[in-house]
Amino acid sequence: MLEVSRLTKRYGGLVAVKELSFSIRPGEILGLIGPNGSGKSTAMKTIMGVEAPSGGSIRLDGVEIGGLPSHKVARLGVGLVFQHSRPLQRQTVLENIMVALLPDRLTQLFAGAEVEARAREIAQRVGLTRVIERRPPTLAFADLRRLELAKAIARHPKLVLVDEPFAGLTASEVADFSALIREFRDEGRAVLLVDHNVKGVSALVDRVLAMYLGEWIAEGAAADVMQDETVRRVYLGGALTRVARPEADFGDSRPLLQVEDVGVLYGKALALQGVSLHVHEGEFVSLVGLNGAGKSTLFNAISGLVPHSGTVRFGGDALRGRSAAAIARGGIVHCPETRELFGDMSVRENLDLGGNGLDDKERGERLEWLFELFPILRSRQAQLARTLSGGEQQMLAIARALMMKPKLLILDEPTLGLAPVILEVLSKALERLRATTPISVLLGEQNVTFALPHADRVYVLDHARVVWEGPPGRFEDEAGAAYL
Ligand SMILES: Nc1ncnc2c1ncn2[C@@H]1O[C@H](COP(=O)(O)OP(=O)(O)OP(=O)(O)O)[C@@H](O)[C@H]1O
Ligand SMILES: [Mg+2]
Structure with missing residues (x-):
């Protein structure tokens, strides 16, 4: 159904996709894996016509679609689920799906009853019926991803391109999404899937293609490709090592951060209750x-971004009444789940903003250290932040936070969109940082394979409350059921 041959995409001097060839049959799921920045999203965007290819050919059922504008590609039967959700914020879920269903003729801009019925059917299929009248800003993360999926399948595409459907989803949500994607296959559609959840991808796909630096490096059954020497070296990396220290080792009489009985209400919804x-x-x-357990809400409360009851103390001082800026200058640096990069500024400008409070010498040293950690940022100093790949943006957000020399670093879902090999880099960096500086880290994750190996201590947050606390060694037996 899809035949890509010698596809190339250049951005100035950078070759994001280089002579890439592959094909997908109807009723087949092809997985596309590769380290951050290897060209996976770019390949998808050129197939969809969001980006024009610099060379090569893309055929859908024998018809050349390379270089066509995306609305034509969509009409020919291709749907793309983007890496980042971008719904219409002021329309309901139902309306968002209806927009995707509208015929693209100016004379038929108004939706009839049959369009609404069809939209409801699609919502039902992807599991959005519960929230069909809500607006996107109030939706849980997984529901936003469901909405993207709904929009992409609205027009019955024969080829579905799915970019990181599993990122940020829990194990059971991954299972739900996998079942949906399997249904597409069973209906005879062709699916191209990109994701860094290696377990999720391996379980779902019929075949895997691995890319590196824009090029094809391996292809075949998932189990074989994951064993491939190059794939292991450039993508999978090694296992994370465990390094927990008992709480008694920390001799301070008063903890650096003390959260006492914190509660947050969003309107009538209880987001946090009695959290200490x-x-x-x-x-x-x-x-x-x-x-949805409340991790980001707690971090936002600590950072002074949402009003809360209870007390947060840092170095013994209550933070109530201080602005978020004052709290950040005081040493609590928060790297949010949503990254909040300045998209129209360069990589270097984003980093310099983080290092604004440092003197020149210190800023230079810090920058050098971060460039060693994430070499890609050094070579992309002049690139606009919004054009970075998903994982490159995540690295920049973490690096910018580290530029601020935090006393307490709050990392909210840092693993989102990062290739396994980069997790290993980040893991080692955090280890080294702790060995050489007095930094403390508070990490929020649903990905326990990253959250456990480093942790000295673990809290489990469930439905707005802390329900478990203990060393990582006991987590597996006592609290791991929903996460492992
Ligand atoms: N408009 C652009 N200008 C310059 N470089 C770009 C542009 N868009 C993408 N790139 C670069 O092209 C490379 C490939 O990006 P792409 O988004 O395809 O990577 P990816 O494989 O999807 O990575 P990830 O797993 O991190 O999402 C990246 O290094 C990215 O920075
Ligand atoms: Mg990508």
Whole structure:
């Protein structure tokens, strides 16, 4: 159904996709894997006509579609689920799906009853019926991803391109999404799937193609490709090592961060209730919880971004009444799940903003260290942040936070969109940082394979409350059921 041959995409001097060839049959799921920045999203965008190819050919059922504008590609039967959700924020879920269904003729801009019925059918199919009258800003993360899927399948595409459907989803949500994608296949559609959840991809796809630096490096059954020497070296990396220290090792009489009985209400919805936790100086604490459990809300409360009841103390001082800016300058640096990069500024400008409070010498040293950690950022200093790949943006967000020399670093879902090999880099960097500086870390994750190995102590947040606390060694037996 899809035949891509010698596809090439250049951005100035950078070759994002280089002479890539592959094909997909009807009723087949092809997985596309590769490290961050290897050209996976770019390949999808050129097939969809969002980007014009610089060379090569793309055929759909024998018809050349390379270089066609995306609305024509869509009409010919291709749908793309983007890596980032971008719904219409002021329309309901139902309306968002209806927009995708509208015929693209000016004389028929108004939706009839049959369009609404069809939209409801699609919502039902992807599991959005519960929230069909809500607006996107109030939706849980997984529901936003469901909405993207709904929009992409609205027009019955024969080829579905899915970019990172599993990122940020929990194990059971991944299973739900996999079932949906399997249905597409069973209906005879062709599916091209990109994701860094290696387990999720391996279980779902019929075949895997691995890319590196824009080029094809291996292809075949998932199990074989994952064993491939090059794929292991450039993409999978090694296992993370465990390094927990008992709480008694932290001799400070008063923890650096003390959260006492914190509660947050969004309107009538209880987002946090009676949450207490602490982080000692030098300690690494992981806060584990499913999507919607309240992790980001807690971090926002600590950072002074949402009003809350209860007390947050840092170095013994209550933070109530301080602005978010004052809290950040005081040493609590928060790297949010949504990254909040300045998209129209360059990589270097984003980093310099983080290092604004440092003197020139210190800023230079910091920058050098971060460039060693994430070499891609060094070579892309002049690139606009919004044109970076998903994983490159995540690296920049973490690096910018580290530029601020945090006393307490709050990382909210840092693994989102990062290739396994980069997790290993980040893991080692955090280890080295802790060995050489007095930094403390509070990490929020639903991905326990990353949250556990580093943690000295773990809290589990469930439905707005802390339901478990203990060392990572006990987590598996006592609290791991929903996460492992
Ligand atoms: N408009 C652009 N200008 C310059 N470089 C770009 C542009 N768009 C993408 N790139 C670069 O092209 C390379 C490939 O990006 P792409 O988004 O395809 O990577 P990816 O494989 O999807 O990575 P990830 O897994 O991190 O999402 C990246 O290094 C990215 O920075
Ligand atoms: Mg991508």
